[in-house]
Amino acid sequence: MSLFSAIDVSATALEAQTLRLNTISSNLANANTVSGDPNSAYRAQHVVFETMYSDAHQAFADANAGVQVSEVVLSEVPARQEYSPGHPLADENGFVYRSTVNSVEEIANMVEASRSYQSSVEAMNTVKQLILRTLTLGR
Amino acid sequence: MSPIKSAMGMTPQVMEVRSKRMELLSANIANADTPGYKARDIDFASVIGAARDSGSAMMRTHENHIGPGSGSGEIEVKYRAPSQPSTDGNTVDSHREHAAFMDNAVRYQASLNFLDGRIRGLRIAIRGQV
Secondary structure (H helix, E strand, C coil), X not given: CHHHXXXXXXXXXXXXXXXXXXXXXXXXXXXXXXXXXXXXXXXXXXXXXXEEECCHHHCCCCCCEEEEEEEEEECCCCCEEEECCCCCCCCCCCEEEECCCCHHHHHHHHHXXXXXXXHHHHHHHHHHHHHHHHHXXXX | CCHHHHHHCCHHHHHHHHHHHHHHHHHHHHCCCCCCCCCEEECHHHHHHHHXXXXXXXXXXXXXXXXXXXXXXXXXXXXXXXXXXXXXXXXXXXXXXXXXXXXXXXXXXXXXXXXXXXXXHHHHHHHCCC
């Protein structure tokens, strides 16, 4: 029945948005992480969404199009160098390397993710009510 | 067509298309942030029109004749014309999708009410008393 697959589709969105929120929390938690080496400095993680069709051969006709996270990419922005010779992690030249997280960007991303999550929950709720009403048909 | 089926009229087909549309619209809402996703929808009037027309057409005079297809027919899915496409190729306009979703939910409930009324009418007719 189509209404049940509508719930499945919304569920995939909840899962994908949760993963997105997870990466955002990791990024925000590590926003002030400092490293003594530019290669080991924390890099911001970002999810890439992809449409997940229930059957690849009938992508268009078949309506069941959920969403999934195809990969988590690391930010290519170079680590921010900071001159701080007194820091315990400073390298021989007195530099420390800060994480590449842009907090403002992450917060904006978080708001968007939570809105999308809410939308899918709402859609799920509406569909649930319709299914329940269909069950009481003819009573 | 059985008398009970004809008493239900077009409503069951309408509900089938509505629930299919429900699924499409929730897929659009789910993929609101997916790059390259194209929003899809059903043209309700044309699907129901096709279902209505196919009910009356063509008689089979030989068992090898291929019928015009089932009453509800294939539900044709179309891409939505984007009003504000984004640079990542996504054409979902979440306000539009929400409005369509709500509209569809209300109409589905209306169909449920019609069907409910018809079932109640049939019950009264069967029992012969209110």
